[in-house]
Amino acid sequence: MTGQWGQKAVKEAKPYTNVHVAATGEADGSLKLPARHTWQLAPNAAYLHYTPNETIGGIAIHDIPDAGNVPLVADMSSNILSGPLDVSKFGLIYAGAQKNIGPSGIVVMIIRDDLLARPTGNIANIFKYSAQAADGSMLNTPATFSWYMAGRVFKWLQRQGGVAVMGERNRAKAARLYDYIDGSGFYSNPIEPSARSLMNVPFRAPNETLDELFVKESEAAGLLAPKGHRSVGGMRASIYNAMPMAGVEALIAFMQDFAKRNG
Amino acid sequence: MTGQWGQKAVKEAKPYTNVHVAATGEADGSLKLPARHTWQLAPNAAYLHYTPNETIGGIAIHDIPDAGNVPLVADMSSNILSGPLDVSKFGLIYAGAQKNIGPSGIVVMIIRDDLLARPTGNIANIFKYSAQAADGSMLNTPATFSWYMAGRVFKWLQRQGGVAVMGERNRAKAARLYDYIDGSGFYSNPIEPSARSLMNVPFRAPNETLDELFVKESEAAGLLAPKGHRSVGGMRASIYNAMPMAGVEALIAFMQDFAKRNG
Numbered sequence: 001m002t003g004q005w006g007q008k009a010v011k012e013a014k015p016y017t018n019v020h021v022a023a024t025g026e027a028d029g030s031l032k033l034p035a036r037h038t039w040q041l042a043p044n045a046a047y048l049h050y051t052p053n054e055t056i057g058g059i060a061i062h063d064i065p066d067a068g069n070v071p072l073v074a075d076m077s078s079n080i081l082s083g084p085l086d087v088s089k090f091g092l093i094y095a096g097a098q099k100n101i102g103p104s105g106i107v108v109m110i111i112r113d114d115l116l117a118r119p120t121g122n123i124a125n126i127f128k129y130s131a132q133a134a135d136g137s138m139l140n141t142p143a144t145f146s147w148y149m150a151g152r153v154f155k156w157l158q159r160q161g162g163v164a165v166m167g168e169r170n171r172a173k174a175a176r177l178y179d180y181i182d183g184s185g186f187y188s189n190p191i192e193p194s195a196r197s198l199m200n201v202p203f204r205a206p207n208e209t210l211d212e213l214f215v216k217e218s219e220a221a222g223l224l225a226p227k228g229h230r231s232v233g234g235m236r237a238s239i240y241n242a243m244p245m246a247g248v249e250a251l252i253a254f255m256q257d258f259a260k261r262n263g
Numbered sequence: 264m265t266g267q268w269g270q271k272a273v274k275e276a277k278p279y280t281n282v283h284v285a286a287t288g289e290a291d292g293s294l295k296l297p298a299r300h301t302w303q304l305a306p307n308a309a310y311l312h313y314t315p316n317e318t319i320g321g322i323a324i325h326d327i328p329d330a331g332n333v334p335l336v337a338d339m340s341s342n343i344l345s346g347p348l349d350v351s352k353f354g355l356i357y358a359g360a361q362k363n364i365g366p367s368g369i370v371v372m373i374i375r376d377d378l379l380a381r382p383t384g385n386i387a388n389i390f391k392y393s394a395q396a397a398d399g400s401m402l403n404t405p406a407t408f409s410w411y412m413a414g415r416v417f418k419w420l421q422r423q424g425g426v427a428v429m430g431e432r433n434r435a436k437a438a439r440l441y442d443y444i445d446g447s448g449f450y451s452n453p454i455e456p457s458a459r460s461l462m463n464v465p466f467r468a469p470n471e472t473l474d475e476l477f478v479k480e481s482e483a484a485g486l487l488a489p490k491g492h493r494s495v496g497g498m499r500a501s502i503y504n505a506m507p508m509a510g511v512e513a514l515i516a517f518m519q520d521f522a523k524r525n526g
Contacts, residue, residue: 011388012387012388012389013387014385015385015386015387016387096403096404098404098407103406103407103408104404104405104406104407104408105368105369105405105406105407105408105409106368122277122278123278124275124276124278124279125274125275126275140359141359141361141367142367142368143366143367143368143406143409144361144366144367144368145366145367145368145408145409146368146406146408146409
């Protein structure tokens, strides 16, 4: 549980199953990952769930956790397709489309064949992975436009060189932005460097008054949605696949100018 | 339970509640509505659910059933916005967008204030109407494009004169088509006249060979999706709000020509 999406996953699962929190970064304000040796995995768990990328806090688990013989489940809503991924390590991957896949309205799910039969029990068809798979994900009328657009995005992604190229670009974009922040003497990012998100970069100016001014002025300059999530404040740059390096450079140019005028 | 959508509603509800079927048209092949005096309502039911329009069979309940003091729940996926509606008679109305509202991906729900608190019990937030309402239907990222397009459709609908005008047009379109079918001496519709759908008009040629030929030739002539649902066969004209009278006239012109050539 490394941030707010992990916390929500725990909260929403509780009515249905006995949730055991194996590890949490809460004591450190979710700014660090809990060290691997502190994790208390339940060997008889039905699955181990984690959130590889926390969009609000901007923290990421870059290495795939070793869950032993417990199926590994990941909410990849905000990092799927951001780079190569060894899908064979997972029991189930799910991802809302709206970051790297396409318009909101669909969820992509990658599930190991033997897990299709779960959940068992007397539940509506719509909640059965097996029924969804048997009907080609068209058990009910799906969000056709989102699906169509996801297909267009997949083709675009292939033309770019696929996830390998996206991974290189995303690492380069993130490195450029974090390097600038760390060396600026003005802005700061609070996440331990090895766990910094490649997709969401929260940052702050030296005080809240300047944060507010930054948000106002950067929006006026045409930089979209610079405001950080209300629960953490400050600013946040979301640099998903669709954001080119030129967008990162435009942000940094504004940040440099803002720091010069207010430093 | 007047058709396949009613049957599905019963099937999918069974894992969660004690389903009592108050009335079914199954004995008549779902070609007639069960007479009101045969309904066996459960006076202590949590709600009475019905499907005002069955898209596959083409049967409709045009009068709002009197459910006594049991909340009335309706699946209006295929008839919402097709004419004026006294919403106050319902406890809950739900409708998939993809017929008269906009692109698939969202469900519109109209719910009486006092029913927002249901269901009670320990369930995930996403299943609580109260939580959805409290967050303005944005508890999770909704299907934004479908939502936006629904808004455009609502504005278009208002420019047409609203649901009153749509109701007049839909009655005129359906009357024109049923009148032609009944008088053709070639085509037939099997539903009792007072329960015929205004949205979905199934019809047949004199035999299955001619049905197949009709589907093939009408598609070649540019009439889209003329085939009936595989469970009933024959043809089906779906004449939702977006279908103008000119589309009905084009269909009838083709039907006349086809009957002349094959009668």
